[in-house]
Each structure stands twice: as structure tokens, then as C-alpha cells.
Amino acid sequence: MLFNSVAFLLFFPIVCLLYYAIPANMLRARNLLLLVASYYFYMNWEPAYALLILTSTLITYLAALGIGYFKEQSKRKLCLVSSLVLNLSILFLFKYYNFLADNIALLLKATALGIDIPKFGLLLPVGISFYTFQALGYSIDVYRGTTKVERDFATYALFVSFFPQLVAGPIERSNNLLPQFKERHLFDYDSAFAGFKMMLWGYFMKLVLADRCGMYVDIIFNNVDKHNGGSYLLASMLFPFQIYGDFAGYSLIAIGAARVLGFRLMENFHRPYFACSVSEFWHRWHISLSTWFKDYVYIPLGGNRVGRMRQYFNLMVTFVVSGIWHGANWTFLCWGGLHGLLLCIEKALGIGRTKYVGVRRFCHWIVTFILVCLAWILFRANNLQDALTVIAGVFTNFAEPYHALGTFIGIAAAMPILVIKEYMDEFQLHPLQNLANNWLIRNAGIAVLITYILLFGVLDSNQFIYFQF
């Protein structure tokens, strides 16, 4: 079920009503309701793939029980490794096997060995990377002793499948979300209103900003051979806003929906395009994933506690893996690699840790923004050839860009509102705070935003980009 579908707009209020209709002290009944709702939410895509979540849940649940049960380190490790291997094998089979088979076949063909490698016609289950990583994070935390073993299967299954963040994050940590399933959540007007406001802003970012930018970006990136450098440049400048609106919008809807139900999910985006270095960008972009990689990949590799060269190696490995996490395509691998390289350069120059002000800050901000946009070209292009054509085309084939005034009007309806809001939030400028505190004006603001989305939103249930990961 998509957040931007009529089905969800009916589903969510019904779940909220039922949830709060169950007395707060009947925790088990409430959790069971959320569990059933979460599986129903997921099974709207492909019912059979709910078995995969269930499998992943069972594996990590049993592995954690084993880790908690055994005292010997070797047996505990065996439980953890089993959980990692089994979960990553499922992920590999559904997401990476065909990619690997294609590339091995190409390699064999190049060496004149025309061997056919069998491929599977499997559809990529929505959100498999997200819930797999969340479940693996739990296994590792239990092994490290930073979280307690969850013995109640229903509660643990809810942790893995909690519908607001099931298919595109935020990738929650067990020690943040699991305890919340054991708390009594009484209905709180202010919390519910704040959650609803977040959801609405998320819808604005997705439907008005991201999908309008997507109309232009898709035309150019899906027909690279038919366009010129001017169009490439414009599309490359719009895609960062499309992906931000799409993914941050999804996260906000997820966090807001959970908030309405009384749960607090972690922040996933913190105005990333105000970053003044690539390193700062990764502290602001997809925070739940970047901290996951930091905690479970970068630090175990040695993190910053090793020599300089080894640190660079650790960074490169972490970001290449992060790239591959996004998808089985060389473009994602190169995107991750480029970010890793930029971070190594910043580390070597000591840029990432310095706080700049004034003109220097502005210069660092603009350079960072350009570098991030450049990397996004690799992320968005359908293949490496297209990515290189786009990058080269900006410099060698510059001409009047393809223009579609209607699409530009749609983008203009969203972009200034986003930029002004983000700017005011970033620099803590709230000149109208007193007005915003007025109950009537707050509610009127919500009504205006709903109307605005009704008029300018792309309301034909487009997929969220990150669902494919």
C-alpha cells in the first residue's frame, strides 16, 4: 500500500481509531492490531512476499534467543553468523543474484567462454533492504549486549514489520523502537497534531515537489540520446530536489504516522542541502542508514582508531557497500565509491570537521552542493554510459534546454516554499512564530496546505523512489 494512495488514506484513520479504541493497558491487543495492520499493509503489494518478512523475523528472533541462551562465545557467534548469512543470502538472491550472473556471463563472454548462467525471474520485494537491515541490526545489538533479547515473538515481529517505516525506513534501532511497544500510549492531541502536520508536509514534499521535478527529470534521463547539455544540466539540478522530496517526504509521513499512534521514530533527514562538506551531508542525509553503516560496518572495520590509510580504506569499503545497498547496478556502486572518495579527500584536507562562517561557509556550501549534484547523476542515470553522456554533455553539448512551462509552473509552486521553510528552520528564523502558535491559524494553515496539495500535487499514486531499494 502506498502512502500516497486513497487506500492508505482510508487504512490509516481506521487503524488509529481501532488502536485508540483498545484500552491503553491492553498492550498485547494493541500490538497484535498493529502487527495485523502492518502485514495487511505490506501484503497489498504481493501477499507471497510477506513470507519473506516472516522468514527474516523468525531467523533473527531465533538467533537472538540463541545468543541470549548460550554462554559460550563461540556458540553465540555462531548464532549471529547464521542470522547474518541467512538474511544476507535472501537479500542476495532477490536483489543481487541476477546482477552478478549478468556480469559473470559478460566476463566469460569476453574471455570467449560462452557459458549461460541461469537467472531467476524474481520480483524485488518492496523494502527488503530496509527490514533486513533493521532485523540484522537487532541481532548484532543483542550479540553486543546493547539491547535485551525480545522473547515475545509478536512484539518482535511488530518491530520488524511496523507499517509506518516498513518499506522505506527510517531503519530503526531495537533499543529505540522495541521498548516503545511496551509503553502505554494515551491519545495526546499535541502529539497527534504534530504527527499529522509532519505527514502533511511529507505529502507536500512528495506530491508537489518530488513528483513535479520527476516529470522533467524522467523525460531527460530516460531519453538521454534525444536531449542536449542544457537539458542535462537542468535535470541534474532538479533531481537532487526530486530525490530529497521523495525520500524525506516518505520519512516524514512515516515518522508523522508513527507519532499519531504515539511512537517516536528517529529523524532521517536534517536539511541535507545546507551541508558545507560531504561529510556533513552524510550526517544530514538518510541518517538512519548512514549511522547503521557507521555502527555496523565502519566501526567494526576499525573506524578512526586505525592508521590513516586504513581509515581511507574503511571509508571506501563502507561507501561502496552503501552504494550497492541501494541497488544492483554499477551506477550505485560508482555513486557510493565517489562519495567515499570525496570523504577521503575531505579527511585528508581536514575539511569535514571545520565549522565555517560567512563567505567561506557560502563557498563550501556551494562546492558541496555541486559535488553532491554531480554524484546524483550517477545515482539517477539508467546506466554508466548515460551518466557519462550527461556529465560530458553539460560541458560539450550545451544548448537551450527542453522546456515544458506547465511542469516548470508545478515546480515553481513547490520549490520556493520548500527553500524558504528549510532556510528558516536551518537558521532558526521564525518571525511568524506568534501567529503560528494561534490555534485557529495553525488549523487554517493545515487546510491551506491540503488545498494546495489538491491543486498542485501529482495525485496518481507514483511509487516512491526508495521502494526499489
Add this chain to the structure above:
Amino acid sequence: MKKLIASITVICVIAFGLDRLLSHVMWQVNQRSHDIWSYKIKYLYNDADQDVILFGTSRCNNHYVSSIIADSLGLSVYNGGISSSHNIFAHYIALNILLQHHTPKVVCLELSADDFQKEADAFSSTNIFAPYINKSPDIDSVFRVAGTYWPFMISHLYRFNNKACENLAGLVLNWEKDDASGYQPIQRPAVFPDCLEKEAKAEIIDSQKIDFLQRFITQCQRRGIRLVFMVSPKYTKVAPGYYDALKSVAESRGVPFLDYHSAGLFLSKPQLFHDSSHLWDEGARAYSSLFASDLKRLLER
């Protein structure tokens, strides 16, 4: 809980008021817009009074030069083809928009595989006509089948969502052509299409589409309108019997069917095509002459 109910009430009241107010504004915008869709729909609704009206999608819009057909027939002709109105649901609405005020002598409907094949989101092309909901029960019947009737009734502003930005753009730019005959030429392409693809025979027939095709015929026959179906040239090959689902309906209802696509017209002349589905202006003129003489023969029978 009281605060929540009060909030919901206030939000609903203000949103409802804004919805109704802005929908009036958007109706005015829609009626003044010169975007590629609105002005044609508006013309069909208010002004079209020609003897011959052509309906269809962009292939109709770009392939039939009204003046050539008018000269040949000695009748007035309007090309009512609307880009993006890509299947029979949209054509049926367009016909009923016209019939609100005018009954032409002849209606020519350009058909394609989208008029009988099952496709995902088949009703999406009807959304451009949403501003005309409630103008006639026949128009509303399509939205009822599509499941969009009640959303459009609840939010009047939502009716304008599909092309709101394009409507606004149409206040600045003008896509209307001077001769006001509805034909919109495509410019010569930089590269002509160079490969002949083969279109496979459709596996799944959409019975709802066939039903609306039957309704289209009934509407015309009830008003004494002579109806002609045609499929203009494409730069693709087709399997034998590709359009059988449409032809059998036409045959059973006594509607002539001119199939230039299956006949392979212009397949040896890629220089007349803009892409595999569209003729550019030169191709459209060559095709319109042929079509006009065939249509004349048909009407003289």
C-alpha cells in the same frame, strides 16, 4: 478529544471553502487557457458547429488536415483529436461534450490498440475532462465506472488537478492554431524513424472498452450521425487480425472501418513519419488527401 474534533471541524470547513472558491477560479483559468488540451475541449463544448467532427488521440490531432478534408467533401470539418485522450473512454466523453449543443452529420473516430487492449490505469486519460463532470449523465457515466466520480464530487478543485499547471501555462503560451480547424501539425523531425517494429497481437481484450465503443456507436446512430472508424498509418508492422476486436464491433453495427495501418500505407516512406506512431506535417497532408477521397466515396454510397 474535544480539541481534536474542533480541529478536524475547522480544517474541514476552511478546506471546503477554499476548495469551492479555488475551483471557481480554476474553471475561469481552464476556460481562458490556450494549453494543448483545454482550448479544444472548450471549443467542442461551446462552439463546434461543423458538419464533420473527427475524434481520437494525438494521432488524430496530428494526422488529419481539416482543410484538405473539407475541400474534398465540400463540408465543414473540425479535428477534435485531443492528445493524451488515448482510449475510448476519453473519446466517449469528448463525443458527449460535443453533443451537449451540436449534432454533426458525420463523426470519424481514429482508433488504436488502446481502444480494445487491457491496460493499467485505463481511465487516467479521462481526468483531463474532469472539469466537465456534471454536465451530462453520459459524461458522468465514465467517471462512475472509473471510480473517480465521488472524489470529483467531494473536491471540486481536484477536478482541475490533472492539468492545473498546464492550464496556468496556457494563460501565457498559446497552442491554438490560426485556422481554428483543430489540426495541429508536427514539425519535421531531426531524424526519421529507421526501424520497423512489429506489434504483437493483443492477448487480453478489455470488455469495458468494447462496451464503451458500442455506446459510442449507439449515441451516434440514435442521433442519425454517420460514423466512420479509421486507423491511420504507423511506421510499424502488425500481425494479421490485429484490429479484429474493433472490426467485428464495426461490422456488426454497420460502421465502415478504414484500416491504413494493417494495409501498410507509407511503410516504404519513413520520411513522412515523425516517430513510429506519428506523421509529421508533410505525411499528414499526404495521408489526409487519401483519407478524404476514401471518406468521400463512403459518404456518397
